[in-house]
Amino acid sequence: KAGVTQTPRYLIKTRGQQVTLSCSPISGHRSVSWYQQTPGQGLQFLFEYFSETQRNKGNFPGRFSGRQFSNSRSEMNVSTLELGDSALYLCASSFDPGAGYEQYFGPGTRLTVT
């Protein structure tokens, strides 16, 4: 069974631009969560999608958004990029929704904002 895939793996953007990251969950998994990892703040929860609906949300500004498609694939978008958005963005999938279930993580997308 293929694992969680994320594309692209690396991305360089300029301040003020926007970016879209993609996540394909494990086949059969219906929940996708997104996380931001930085050296200073560590790993922080962004949001979770289940059945194409945002089920839970962390404490991030509205510039961070996401969506989920009917095949459970998910995208996250960051608009008006800031230098502080440079981070490793991880997505994780699980069969059932909620942080209490075992999640399977993808390798991440490394975003650098210059």
Next chain:
Amino acid sequence: KQEVTQIPAALSVPEGENLVLNCSFTDSAIYNLQWFRQDPGKGLTSLLLIQSSQREQTSGRLNASLDKSSGRSTLYIAASQPGDSATYLCAAVNRDDKIIFGKGTRLHILP
């Protein structure tokens, strides 16, 4: 507000030693406590998940304990191997279904 702390931030031990990684959390009303492993530049791998009603979980050479009253969890690694070198993160899942991660302990096993 839940805070999760892992001490030490980094640890080096000779191969073959048993070791303990520590995790503390401020709000004992958790749903569960999870331990993950992260290799450099990669995503997380789930190691152990302890429900709030449990005291410990074991998987191979790994044993994780949970003491909600003191707000602590420990990950015990027996007979450490160089392949165990990685960053280990613990995470507390709150009743509101939010997951809070510690900043991790970077473990280096010396051959």
